[in-house]
Amino acid sequence: MSSKNKTLYSRLNYLLVFPLLCAGLLISSCNEQARGFALPAGNIEEGKATYTSLACNTCHSIPGVEWTGGSDSLKIQLGGEVSAQKSYGYLVTSIINPSHKIARSYKQKNPDHGGLSKMKNYNEVMTVQELIDLVTFLQSEYDVIVPPTHYNPYY
Template sequence: MLRQTLCAAVVLLFALGVACTPSRRSSAGFRLPDGDADRGQTAFVALQCNSCHQVSGVDLPAAPSRFAEPVVLGGRVPRQITDGYLTTAIINPSHAIGPFPLTQVSVQGQSRMPDYTSGLTARQLADLVAFLQAHYEPYQPSREYPTYY
């Protein structure tokens, strides 16, 4: 009996160990270098992110708009937005389309945001994320609020 219990415990520990091993796509260990929000704002305009986006509470220079309705970034969100979420949104936008009307922001499941994988430096990415983080305001979620993030 004792032997069986010990065996079961060993099997359980092994299973837990395997379950806790991060997969290749886990975000464990992901960490952006610290960014500078002011430089991020400059990069946002230089890269013409403002041709599709407004940022809540920021007066950005006008850019020829590519959409009838700009996609607004920042503002009140139900929970803390992670750097990982923003990084993925910027360099792999079709991975998870944001909480916007789908017909406005995607075509056949693909985000209408351009591919920035070769047009951005890691420095610009860290600064853009710092800039955007400074303009999100997380608040306590109400029960009815959908969980996008």
């Protein structure tokens, strides 16, 4: 093969390889979601039942669920209006490793929390199915309200 032919040949190779590479990247980025953290679908009613059977309502209040805590116990609200979706990654972590990230609202009211959550540990008693249903129930209790923005790039 002459050297002229060789360069032509390698150019042609690039022409073929480049679109293939792009297509590969496109396909892998579409698949990105499938690789993330995902729980199977849970059941809201079962989750609500688990919430009361595990006595979460002795420390947490949710509208529509009876409050069973004492008058001097913690009453931390779950659900309600939030500005961003509480991901199930966040909710799962809050339940099985509560000290990992202490809830911001709680930290503000109790600055001397010492980095340890007062939340009970359920890891020995809760089944994975109960956790899935609980998170599904909790997610359904949040209303995402997007704050209005006044940003307009044309002003």
